Amino acid sequence: MPAAPLDLRTAASGDDIRLSWIRPHSASLGDVQTYRIYKGTTPRGIDLVTAYAEVNATQSWFLDARAANRDPEVYYIVRAVNDTGGAGPTSNTAGAFTIRFHPGVNTLSLPLEPFAPFNLSSLWSFLGAVRLRTLVSGGWRSYPGIPSSPVRVGQGLIAEFSVPTIRVFVGSPASMIQYYGLLGFDLGTIQSLQAEVTAAGDVRLTWGRPAREPGLINNYCISRSPTRQGFHQGTATMLGCTPMGHPEITEWVDAKAAAVAGEIYYLVTPPAAVSGIGGSSAYSIGVWTASYGCAEAFGLPQKPFSNVTVDSLADGIRGALGVSFYSNGSWIPHFREMPVGVYDAVVKQGEGLQLQVPARTLYSFVGT
Numbered sequence: 001m002p003a004a005p006l007d008l009r010t011a012a013s014g015d016d017i018r019l020s021w022i023r024p025h026s027a028s029l030g031d032v033q034t035y036r037i038y039k040g041t042t043p044r045g046i047d048l049v050t051a052y053a054e055v056n057a058t059q060s061w062f063l064d065a066r067a068a069n070r071d072p073e074v075y076y077i078v079r080a081v082n083d084t085g086g087a088g089p090t091s092n093t094a095g096a097f098t099i100r101f102h103p104g105v106n107t108l109s110l111p112l113e114p115f116a117p118f119n120l121s122s123l124w125s126f127l128g129a130v131r132l133r134t135l136v137s138g139g140w141r142s143y144p145g146i147p148s149s150p151v152r153v154g155q156g157l158i159a160e161f162s163v164p165t166i167r168v169f170v171g172s173p174a175s176m177i178q179y180y181g182l183l184g185f186d187l188g189t190i191q192s193l194q195a196e197v198t199a200a201g202d203v204r205l206t207w208g209r210p211a212r213e214p215g216l217i218n219n220y221c222i223s224r225s226p227t228r229q230g231f232h233q234g235t236a237t238m239l240g241c242t243p244m245g246h247p248e249i250t251e252w253v254d255a256k257a258a259a260v261a262g263e264i265y266y267l268v269t270p271p272a273a274v275s276g277i278g279g280s281s282a283y284s285i286g287v288w289t290a291s292y293g294c295a296e297a298f299g300l301p302q303k304p305f306s307n308v309t310v311d312s313l314a315d316g317i318r319g320a321l322g323v324s325f326y327s328n329g330s331w332i333p334h335f336r337e338m339p340v341g342v343y344d345a346v347v348k349q350g351e352g353l354q355l356q357v358p359a360r361t362l363y364s365f366v367g368t
Helices: 120-127 310-316
Strands: 006-013 016-022 034-040 053-056 061-064 073-082 094-101 104-108 131-136 139-143 157-161 165-171 194-197 203-206 221-225 237-241 251-254 262-269 285-298 322-327 330-335 353-367
Touching: 006 073, 006 094, 006 165, 016 073, 034 061, 053 061, 094 104, 104 322, 120 131, 120 139, 120 157, 120 165, 131 285, 194 285, 194 353, 203 262, 221 251, 237 251, 251 262, 310 322, 310 330, 310 353
Parallel strands: none
Antiparallel strands: 006 016, 016 061, 034 053, 034 073, 073 094, 094 165, 104 157, 131 139, 131 157, 194 203, 203 251, 221 237, 221 262, 262 285, 285 353, 322 330, 322 353
8 A cells, every 4th residue: 555645735826726745755656556636625525435536646736727716615635546555545635715805804814724824924915915904912003014923823814905806725724634445434434523622621522433343443542733734744642542442432531631722633543453553534623722812803713613603702702801703894893791693793714803801811712
């Protein structure tokens, strides 16, 4: 079986999405015949059965013509294939997220973790915006006009345009997978990993039991990474495994993991009971714990599993006075005491919000 292609990346050129990757280190032209490209419209919705396209082993790129025009977001995985071992493990996941900006004021947050970090200067240039605004000490400041500073995932911004503008953001989603098609999680359970953050900051992971032949799955091992691609770059840490001989135990608690600000990603993989070799993992999950104080501008750092509303954020962020969203040329405040649906809205990935809290607090986002 060939090794996984390395460092899969997406790049946008007009409406087209270009994929590129690095050949597996163990591969030569003799042991990889083709590369198969798999595609989906959500990080966990990639079709891992039917390849979207296939290219010759001499080619380490693929052009998906007009992909950015067809779907607002799209995600890819690549597998190397040879005649004897079949398709090898999956590469990292790479995505492309299209945002359409209207003339005038638009709120913004990065929908993916960019392959190359942005600062105010490079983001302003990429957007082609008239100006870019960031919240500094409770007030909106404009670039150009202030020194350039790094732009983080989860940071809220304002971008102003003179004409309608479409931009395609490329980068990594919060969910990856190590899929072999053998043993391990099956197609019915690869999307099953969930996370819950308790008031004490514990992260409780749960997942579905794969419907494999009895005896093939003995237990599960849990890995944690501080970065989205850590499971494919070899920087993840093994936290431990559930008890041997008990495949019915499908939960794990990472104590106090979200008690401080930071990002954490989890991957669950069942070793094979007979060979001891790890099988296919479930899709990983991200837990992003943000620290908010006073006046903040923020956005969703990853794709949530269900709709997030302004009301749910105002209620969920401990001590929040309220959350404001931008609509029809003005900021609309939703105070904590307001009921659901009153000055309320569904929060979209890629847009910015404002938050008021009297004292510093933590809030954990869970998603893909």
